Amino acid sequence: MESLSGRKKVLEQKPMNFWERMYLPAIFRGMAITFMHMFKKKETIYYPEKEREFSENWRGMHSLKRDEQGRERCTACGLCALSCPAEAITMIAAEREKGEEHLYREEKYAAVYEINMLRCIFCGLCEEACPKEAIYLDGPIVPADYLRKDFIYGKDKLVEQPITELEALKAAQD
Amino acid sequence: MEAAFLIEKILLVVVLFVITLTIAAYSTWAERKVAAWMQDRVGPNRAGIFGLLQPLADGGKMFFKEEIIPSGANKWLFIAGPSLALLTSFLGSAVIPFGQSIELFGKTVPLQVTDINVGILYIFGVVSLGVYGIMIGGWASNNKYSLMGAIRGASQNISYEIAMGLSIIALLLVTNTLSFKELAEQQHSWHWNIIYQPLGFLIFLVCAFAETNRVPFDLPECETELIGGYNTEYSAFKMGAYMFAEYINMFVSSAVMVTLYFGGYNYPFMDQVNALLGPTWGPLVGVSVMFLKIILFIFFFMWVRWTVPRFRYDQLMDLGWKVLIPLAIANIVITAIVITVVDKL
Amino acid sequence: MSLFYLVAFLSILFSLLVIFTKNPVYSVLYLIATFFTFTIHYILLNAQFLAIVNFIVYMGAIMVLFLFVLMLMNLNKDTEPMKSNLLKIAGVIAGGTLLVTLVSSIKALQTSAVATTTNSQIGLVGNLGKVLFREFLLPFEISSILLLSAMVGAVLLAKKDKRTQNG
Numbered sequence: 001m002e003s004l005s006g007r008k009k010v011l012e013q014k015p016m017n018f019w020e021r022m023y024l025p026a027i028f029r030g031m032a033i034t035f036m037h038m039f040k041k042k043e044t045i046y047y048p049e050k051e052r053e054f055s056e057n058w059r060g061m062h063s064l065k066r067d068e069q070g071r072e073r074c075t076a077c078g079l080c081a082l083s084c085p086a087e088a089i090t091m092i093a094a095e096r097e098k099g100e101e102h103l104y105r106e107e108k109y110a111a112v113y114e115i116n117m118l119r120c121i122f123c124g125l126c127e128e129a130c131p132k133e134a135i136y137l138d139g140p141i142v143p144a145d146y147l148r149k150d151f152i153y154g155k156d157k158l159v160e161q162p163i164t165e166l167e168a169l170k171a172a173q174d
Numbered sequence: 175m176e177a178a179f180l181i182e183k184i185l186l187v188v189v190l191f192v193i194t195l196t197i198a199a200y201s202t203w204a205e206r207k208v209a210a211w212m213q214d215r216v217g218p219n220r221a222g223i224f225g226l227l228q229p230l231a232d233g234g235k236m237f238f239k240e241e242i243i244p245s246g247a248n249k250w251l252f253i254a255g256p257s258l259a260l261l262t263s264f265l266g267s268a269v270i271p272f273g274q275s276i277e278l279f280g281k282t283v284p285l286q287v288t289d290i291n292v293g294i295l296y297i298f299g300v301v302s303l304g305v306y307g308i309m310i311g312g313w314a315s316n317n318k319y320s321l322m323g324a325i326r327g328a329s330q331n332i333s334y335e336i337a338m339g340l341s342i343i344a345l346l347l348v349t350n351t352l353s354f355k356e357l358a359e360q361q362h363s364w365h366w367n368i369i370y371q372p373l374g375f376l377i378f379l380v381c382a383f384a385e386t387n388r389v390p391f392d393l394p395e396c397e398t399e400l401i402g403g404y405n406t407e408y409s410a411f412k413m414g415a416y417m418f419a420e421y422i423n424m425f426v427s428s429a430v431m432v433t434l435y436f437g438g439y440n441y442p443f444m445d446q447v448n449a450l451l452g453p454t455w456g457p458l459v460g461v462s463v464m465f466l467k468i469i470l471f472i473f474f475f476m477w478v479r480w481t482v483p484r485f486r487y488d489q490l491m492d493l494g495w496k497v498l499i500p501l502a503i504a505n506i507v508i509t510a511i512v513i514t515v516v517d518k519l
Numbered sequence: 520m521s522l523f524y525l526v527a528f529l530s531i532l533f534s535l536l537v538i539f540t541k542n543p544v545y546s547v548l549y550l551i552a553t554f555f556t557f558t559i560h561y562i563l564l565n566a567q568f569l570a571i572v573n574f575i576v577y578m579g580a581i582m583v584l585f586l587f588v589l590m591l592m593n594l595n596k597d598t599e600p601m602k603s604n605l606l607k608i609a610g611v612i613a614g615g616t617l618l619v620t621l622v623s624s625i626k627a628l629q630t631s632a633v634a635t636t637t638n639s640q641i642g643l644v645g646n647l648g649k650v651l652f653r654e655f656l657l658p659f660e661i662s663s664i665l666l667l668s669a670m671v672g673a674v675l676l677a678k679k680d681k682r683t684q685n686g
Contacts, residue, residue: 027482034481038211251548291643295571302579306551309583313544313590321590328587332580352644 059122061139062115064159067105072159073134074113075106080126080135088119089126106132113158117142117151186287187268194267198421199229201472205421208476236414244407246316255311256408256415262304263419266426269293271358273439273461277453285461286355293354294342297430298335301385305331307419308387308394312404323403326487327394330384333494334391338381340502341374344509345434358438363445366437373505375435377498382431384494386423389479393487428471432464439464523563530556543589551582568644 019025045052054060065073076093094111096104103109126135145151203218203225210217218225243252273285290296305328312324348370349357361367368375384391395403405416432438439460448456485493533553537546554577561570651659 030481031477034212034477037214038208040214042216043214044216290567292567292571295568295575299571299574299579302575302583305579305583306586309586309590310548313586325587325590328583332583335580 059124059127059137061117061142062120062126062135062137062153062158063139064113064155065134065136066160066162069102069105070162071101071103071105072109073105073132074110075108075132075134076110076113077131079129079131083125083129084120085123085125086119086121088116088121090114090116110155113155115153115158117153118148182281182283183287186283186285190267190272190287191264194264194422194425197425197468197472198418199233201421201424202232202417203228204472205476205479208473209480212477212480233414236411239410241410241412242407244316247407248314248316251310251314252407253412255307255314255404256412256419257307258310259304259307259419260415260422262300262307263422263426265300265303266297266423267429269296269354270426270429270433271355271438272429272464274448274457276457276461284355285457289353289355292352294346294352294357294434298339298342301338301427302331302335304385304419304423307416308404311408311416312394315404315407317407319400319402319406320404323394323396323400323406326396326400327387327404330387330391330393330490330494333491334381334384334498337377337494337498337502338385340499340506341377341381342434344374344502344506345371345378347506347509347513354433358433358440361437361440363440364437364442366435366440368435368437371435371505371509373501374509375431377502377505378431378435380493380498382427383475383478384490386427386475387420388424388475390482390485391490392484393490396484398484424472424475425468428468428475429464431471432467436467523560526556526559526563530560544586547582547585547589550585551578554578554582568647 067073076091078091078093081087081089081091090112091110091114092112093108096107096109122137124137127137142151206228207217207225209215218228221227221231243249268287269290271284271286271289275282275284277283308327309324312320312322312327315321345367346352348367349360351357351360357367383389387394393403394400395405400406405413408416439457441460441463444456444460447459450456451459530553533549533556536549537553540546540549554573558570558574558578561567561573
């Protein structure tokens with residue numbers, strides 16, 4: 001029958017000739033190939049010491065961003081939690097008190113912000129849903145752990161370090 | 175005299191035992207290294223430099239893992255299986271000469287545990303006994319995959335033993351002896367048997383792969399079909415015993431092949447070297463040559479393992495019964511004719 | 520001599536165990552042990568070649584096949600055939616006659632002095648081969664023809680019948 005796509009190829013299986021039936025030439029050729037591979041460059045990257053460069057659209061661990069003055073951007077609107085297909089994000093909102101303006105940009109902020117890294121599928125929908133550009137998946141690989149509860153990351157692990165602290169760190173390093 | 179003899183033999187046995195264990199342990203390391211190199215990887219490199227402490231780490235792991243004996247298993251036979259496999263794998267090395275007689279402390283010491291006049295048949299018997307470890311272990315596990323593995327192992331070993339025996343008979347026509355010592359002495363310097371028996375060697379090699387259950391003949395353990403075959407139910411050190419038995423078998427069969435076909439401890443210009451180095455150091459060079467050859471053969475086993483895919487079961491049986499056995503018989507006939515013609519001339 | 524008695528005791532013990540164990544696989548394993556003691560007997564008798572052949576052929580090949588078949592059949596209590604009283608009586612009668620025959624034949628036998636082999640090299644491969652191929656050439660060849668015919672028969676049985684295959 002004529003194939004509809006016109007791309008069908010009919011492969012003819014010829015009976016093997018004597019040398020092919022002997023197996024041995026094919027085996028020797030294969031062994032030559034594997035032997036040559038022993039002297040090729042190894043592809044291994046020694047992981048903990050050396051890290052492979054991530055691609056540009058790599059999505060890793062989440063980070064909650066701060067603005068130029070070091071204030072948390074998140075306003076606890078809950079859009080990220082709503083958009084999350086894996087339902088990995090939960091948060092508790094709180095109102096900003098007087099004297100906390102240097103900590104939180106908006107009048108409402110997330111007092112508790114938790115992402116369950118075992119549920120997260122790193123789809124990046126939270127990133128897209130966020131109206132305040134507060135959450136980005138620009139971190140490294142989420143490390144392994146022993147207990148399930150340790151995979152629920154709170155603000156202590158998610159929020160970016162404050163700029164002042166970063167500067168202090170840099171100064172200390174210099 | 176009697177006591178001295180006993181001590182000498184016991185020392186030899188202990189040394190051989192330690193060497194065998196060491197080589198088997200480092201074969202596991204080498205296997206992983208060779209596999210890695212052939213797949214453009216680096217292999218174990220974290221335990222010690224070049225991962226040289228890996229066998230120790232593996233051994234420790236095997237020792238301290240939990241031992242599980244399945245409730246439906248036959249307890250005594252379940253333990254007897256791996257023990258028997260390990261025992262029979264060690265037996266073979268007793269008759270292999272690892273070097274010429276060496277002069278130590280004013281005494282001539284033969285580097286062979288015992289020279290029995292039916293040495294080749296002894297090796298053959300030990301090899302045929304090796305299948306019991308697999309069979310008993312596989313049956314006692316009370317698991318259908320294990321049983322399938324055991325049955326495959328048994329039928330495969332019996333089938334390939336025949337071709338192996340026939341290929342040895344052709345060799346015996348050339349050498350006229352069953353003793354390993356005489357066999358090694360006959361192949362002085364470069365007169366290796368491989369020159370006279372290339373086809374016999376090829377048949378023996380294929381059968382050795384089948385008898386040691388190595389790829390491409392590893393159907394008894396066959397991970398993809400039988401999830402480990404006869405060692406499906408085994409854990410911890412009993413599993414380790416099976417693995418060790420496989421590597422010791424590899425070492426012994428390499429040693430047998432080297433002695434039968436590749437001149438054993440002989441190498442070209444050995445007389446000049448011996449004359450130069452004297453009766454103590456000269457034979458030691460021979461011993462190292464022997465071990466070099468053995469290691470090359472072990473490397474060959476691994477090289478094949480990481481190149482050739484596994485046979486299908488009917489292909490295995492076809493190869494054994496329809497190809498190797500007729501070839502071996504033809505080899506015997508040709509060898510006999512050539513020997514008669516050469517004798518007449 | 521004490522070694523002989525030890526090995527003889529072991530072989531009798533193992534052969535009794537072959538009969539008395541209930542599990543057929545155990546029976547086969549004890550039979551393997553029995554054959555192993557026979558191998559030791561051959562070595563004690565200076566027949567190295569026979570010993571090693573017994574080792575290879577009986578322990579290494581035939582018993583593997585026995586074990587193979589038993590493992591495939593997976594015998595247990597359910598598959599055991601019915602033991603009717605008639606069978607038991609028949610068994611007793613057959614065993615009794617065998618016993619009577621054995622006892623009478625042993626009684627009829629004249630015991631001779633223990634044969635001692637003066638030549639310790641008699642059991643070596645070369646000597647055995649010379650005896651087999653010179654003095655006993657005809658019986659040797661005839662027995663090989665017997666084995667060959669058995670082999671041909673086995674191949675014939677295992678071959679597929681063309682008619683049933685097509686039809």
